Amino acid sequence: MTKMTIKMPVCSCFAPAMAILAGSLAISSAVAETRIETVVGTVVDTITLTSTYIRKTPTDQRSCRTVDVPIYAESEGKSELGSMIIGGLIGSAVGNKFSDNDGAGAAGTVAGALLGREHAKNQKNGRVVGYKQQESCSVTTVMLEENVSEITGYRNHIELDGKIVKLESKTPLTVGSRVEVVRRTSYSLR
Numbered sequence: 001m002t003k004m005t006i007k008m009p010v011c012s013c014f015a016p017a018m019a020i021l022a023g024s025l026a027i028s029s030a031v032a033e034t035r036i037e038t039v040v041g042t043v044v045d046t047i048t049l050t051s052t053y054i055r056k057t058p059t060d061q062r063s064c065r066t067v068d069v070p071i072y073a074e075s076e077g078k079s080e081l082g083s084m085i086i087g088g089l090i091g092s093a094v095g096n097k098f099s100d101n102d103g104a105g106a107a108g109t110v111a112g113a114l115l116g117r118e119h120a121k122n123q124k125n126g127r128v129v130g131y132k133q134q135e136s137c138s139v140t141t142v143m144l145e146e147n148v149s150e151i152t153g154y155r156n157h158i159e160l161d162g163k164i165v166k167l168e169s170k171t172p173l174t175v176g177s178r179v180e181v182v183r184r185t186s187y188s189l190r
Contacts, residue, residue: 032187035185038180039181047156051152052148054145055145055147057143066134071130153170155168156168165181
């Protein structure tokens with residue numbers, strides 16, 4: 001069995017396709033035409049275009065209320081002097097025990113006496129004898145939401161040659177006014 005090979009130049013295979021493509025390019029570029037003219041129309045209506053969104057603004061809001069605060073009875077039988085003496089003795093012993101420095105016991109005595117006095121002043125026996133009213137306020141951050149509507153432009157209805165054309169602009173046109181409109185017409189073969 002023998003194999004038969006036909007040798008053709010590459011250009012001759014694609015020649016018909018290239019001719020069709022070149023012909024279509026020549027036709028489309030030769031027949032296209034665009035005409036630009038200025039025509040006068042009458043404004044028959046103008047509609048305001050708006051955009052609406054929600055603006056969120058954080059703000060501090062202060063709220064106050066009246067609360068009852070308990071009044072405690074004074075401590076009976078516990079004096080600041082007694083607490084100072086006990087605190088001083090404990091402070092002196094601790095200072096002498098943990099330090100070999102001269103004066104550590106005296107410093108511990110003074111510190112213990114002051115701590116003992118503060119402890120006696122802050123001591124309450126837990127018995128409530130009454131209440132007083134006091135205003136208590138707090139500040140919280142809340143988001144205020146506000147609907148905002150902004151004008152984004154105007155849609156003008158213009159009568160041209162018996163037809164209504166809608167064109168948008170940044171400024172409104174007055175109904176009944178005459179305006180110039182640029183009309184672009186393109187012609188081409190199918």
